[in-house]
Amino acid sequence: MDFFDEFPSLGRGPLRDIKKAIDASFKGFSREYGEALEAFFYPLLKFMVWFEKLLIATPWPIILLIIGALAWVGSRNIKLVVGSVLAFGVIGFFGMWEDTMATMAIISVATIVCIGVGIPFGILMARSDRIQSIITPVLDVMQTIPSFVYLIPVVMLLGIGKVPGLLAVCIYAIPPIVRLTNLGIRLVDADVMEAATAFGANYKQRLWGVQVPLALPNIFAGVNQTIMMALAMVVIASMIGVKGLGVPVLRAISNQYLALGLMNGLAIVALAIIFDRVSQQYGKRLQKHREGGHGV
Amino acid sequence: MVSDIKVSIKNLYKIFGPNPESVLGEAKAGMSKADLLEQHGHVLGLKDVNIDIQARGIQVIMGLSGSGKSTLIRHINRLIEPTAGEIIIDGQDVLAMSDEELLNFRRFKASMVFQKFGLLPHRTVQDNAAYGLTIQGMDKDEAIEKSSYWVKRVGLAGFENHYPAQLSGGMQQRVGLARALATDAEILLMDEAFSALDPLIRTDMQDVLLDLQEELHKTIIFITHDLDEALRIGDDIAILRDGAVIQQGSPQEIVLNPADDYVRDFIKDINRARVLEVSSVMDSKKPRSGVKVDKEMVIEEALQIATANDYKPLIVTEEGKAVGSVQFDAMISAIARPEKDAERNPEYR
Known part of the structure; x- marks a missing residue:
């Protein structure tokens, strides 16, 4: 009856051997290719350092001006502009300016990387059901696997610093833009696509002339989600050496500093709300052609 | 053509x-x-x-x-x-x-x-x-x-x-x-x-x-x-x-x-007068007098002309030459909705 009482599991010995083998082979891999990978990411690192320094070195009134201008370009809404500038002013006033700039730097770079990598993958996914069925489970894993789990190999490979932090953020933040690009393209009206085909449009002409423009609202929702998720990773990224608002939050957790944690946490929330509202308004403006009494 | x-x-x-x-x-x-x-x-x-x-x-x-x-x-x-x-x-x-x-x-x-x-x-x-x-x-x-x-x-x-x-x-x-x-x-x-x-x-x-x-x-x-x-x-x-x-x-x-x-x-529900041409109901008689209509004219128009001319037969022409005539009642019969058995009135087919 032993069989029913205890689950027939692998003995401790073989299990340990398996784990050891995996660890050893990965260590071997990281010893072999770690430096090459670091060299590969070096330009990215330089860019991130430069961008962060630029944001911190730029006089704060200019940054406020730029933020106001970006909010205006994105939303054409004076309330949002005033709100954004005010929020940044308060953040600065409470002594979180530098951390906020560092966070902005990594969020911006992460978003650019996610867009640059995610949209092509989304387009690829929309092209065939087969590719979709391969990529979808990968995205599921990226979104659901606890971030700490993939921090281990990332840190083993690249150590602690900005690049592994960026990778961790991107792994978590890229799925929505891939998914929504794919979805947006697949939702393009079949009648419109057929018309384009009937007039002799080739794949490229259909993609850039019809599919991508009509999928833009969805793609934009993906960008918005990607930014939000990147912000959610700020604290975890700070565990592996990314500067920014996450660092004081982490310090607050270990020392039970309620006020410090709250202030920096709220600063992250403020950033999230500003990014979200501005990009949503921009996404809405992209759909202007849908206005009018008659359905498309 | x-x-x-x-x-x-x-x-x-x-x-x-x-x-x-x-x-x-x-x-x-x-x-x-x-x-x-x-x-x-x-x-x-x-x-x-x-x-x-x-x-x-x-x-x-x-x-x-x-x-x-x-x-x-x-x-x-x-x-x-x-x-x-x-x-x-x-x-x-x-x-x-x-x-x-x-x-x-x-x-x-x-x-x-x-x-x-x-x-x-x-x-x-x-x-x-x-x-x-x-x-x-x-x-x-x-x-x-x-x-x-x-x-x-x-x-x-x-x-x-x-x-x-x-x-x-x-x-x-x-x-x-x-x-x-x-x-x-x-x-x-x-x-x-x-x-x-x-x-x-x-x-x-x-x-x-x-x-x-x-x-x-x-x-x-x-x-x-x-x-x-x-x-x-x-x-x-x-x-x-x-x-x-x-x-x-x-x-x-x-x-x-x-x-x-x-x-x-x-x-069965269409307006036959608007489709059928006079050639489909004409006979080979060639009356000496009458209003001329082209053989490709639809019955709807021919009926108007015949009505305006006291229901007299019309002369049917092809490229201007008379080729036959068409009777008023023949046109009327042609536009009546046919019975299920279309063979019933072969004269007007």
């Missing part, structure tokens, strides 16, 4: 299902649509379709929904791949074209108008009309200049910068028509182009099309489920049922000699 075949569809079969080739033999042997579905799980879309389409005329293909007419028109520019058969256009088999040839065929030779318009919602009327030209590779300014003529021709001057969503259905279809005409293609495929429009607008659009055709003489293939529309604009009509052509002929031939009960059912 001089015989000048532009599009020739030969032995075209289309079977939908997981493995169409496997059941092609059965379909060719004449298995019915229902049996094919029941025994093999394949849907017979088109069954041995043979249609010769005259150049510079309007060929109507009509049938009820599910008859395969939309499938058929999509074979002509190969939006749907056939299971077997040939479509010869100007001596070239469309179904044997390479990808490159097919793209050029679609760009330059055949343009299409859709039931649901298929306009690009993010582009203005102007840009939509120019779409075909920009796909051809034409410079954008030139394309807009060229297509703006057609935007005006279909009556949309002043709406160039509107988006499709801001226009009514009829106006959207005008954009669709302008887009199709702008490419200068010789063949115009119209897939239930006016079916989504309300009746008044539909008649209006038919007039627009007929007016344009007077001048352009394109080869138009027009799909519809509406017999009145078919009779009104068609030079020749092919009737489809369950994917097979059951009758092809001029509107007059179809009304006079419906091939079977299906066609008879179709034509």
Whole structure:
């Protein structure tokens, strides 16, 4: 009856051997290719350092001006502009300016990387059901696997610093833009696509002339989600050496500093709300052609 | 009309299902649509379709929904791949074209108008009309200049910068028509182009099309489920049922000699006076006096003339020469709705 009482599991010995083998082979891999990978990411690192320094070195009134201008370009809404500038002013006033700039730097770079990598993958996914069925489970894993789990190999490979932090953020933040690009393209009206085909449009002409423009609202929702998720990773990224608002939050957790944690946490929330509202308004403006009494 | 075949569809079969080739033999042997579905799980879309389409005329293909007419028109520019058969256009088999040839065929030779318009919602009327030209590779300014003529021709001057969503259905279809005409293609495929429009607008659009055709003489293939529309604009009509052509002929031939009960059912509610010509009811007597009418005049008009002339027989002429006469009561009998048994009154057939 032993069989029913205890689950027939692998003995401790073989299990340990398996784990050891995996660890050893990965260590071997990281010893072999770690430096090459670091060299590969070096330009990215330089860019991130430069961008962060630029944001911190730029006089704060200019940054406020730029933020106001970006909010205006994105939303054409004076309330949002005033709100954004005010929020940044308060953040600065409470002594979180530098951390906020560092966070902005990594969020911006992460978003650019996610867009640059995610949209092509989304387009690829929309092209065939087969590719979709391969990529979808990968995205599921990226979104659901606890971030700490993939921090281990990332840190083993690249150590602690900005690049592994960026990778961790991107792994978590890229799925929505891939998914929504794919979805947006697949939702393009079949009648419109057929018309384009009937007039002799080739794949490229259909993609850039019809599919991508009509999928833009969805793609934009993906960008918005990607930014939000990147912000959610700020604290975890700070565990592996990314500067920014996450660092004081982490310090607050270990020392039970309620006020410090709250202030920096709220600063992250403020950033999230500003990014979200501005990009949503921009996404809405992209759909202007849908206005009018008659359905498309 | 001089015989000048532009599009020739030969032995075209289309079977939908997981493995169409496997059941092609059965379909060719004449298995019915229902049996094919029941025994093999394949849907017979088109069954041995043979249609010769005259150049510079309007060929109507009509049938009820599910008859395969939309499938058929999509074979002509190969939006749907056939299971077997040939479509010869100007001596070239469309179904044997390479990808490159097919793209050029679609760009330059055949343009299409859709039931649901298929306009690009993010582009203005102007840009939509120019779409075909920009796909051809034409410079954008030139394309807009060229297509703006057609935007005006279909009556949309002043709406160039509107988006499709801001226009009514009829106006959207005008954009669709302008887009199709702008490419200068010789063949115009119209897939239930006016079916989504309300009746008044539909008649209006038919007039627009007929007016344009007077001048352009394109080869138009027009799909519809509406017999009145078919009779009104068609030079020749092919009737489809369950994917097979059951009758092809001029509107007059179809009304006079419906091939079977299906066609008879179709034509029972139409206005026969507007379709039948006096030649179909004339006799060979040649009265010395009377008002002359051409033998291709429809009975509706001839009746008006006869009524105005005390119901006297009219002289029927062909190219000005008298060839017979037509009696008032013969015309009246001809436009009466026939009994189920069309043989009953052979005199008027």
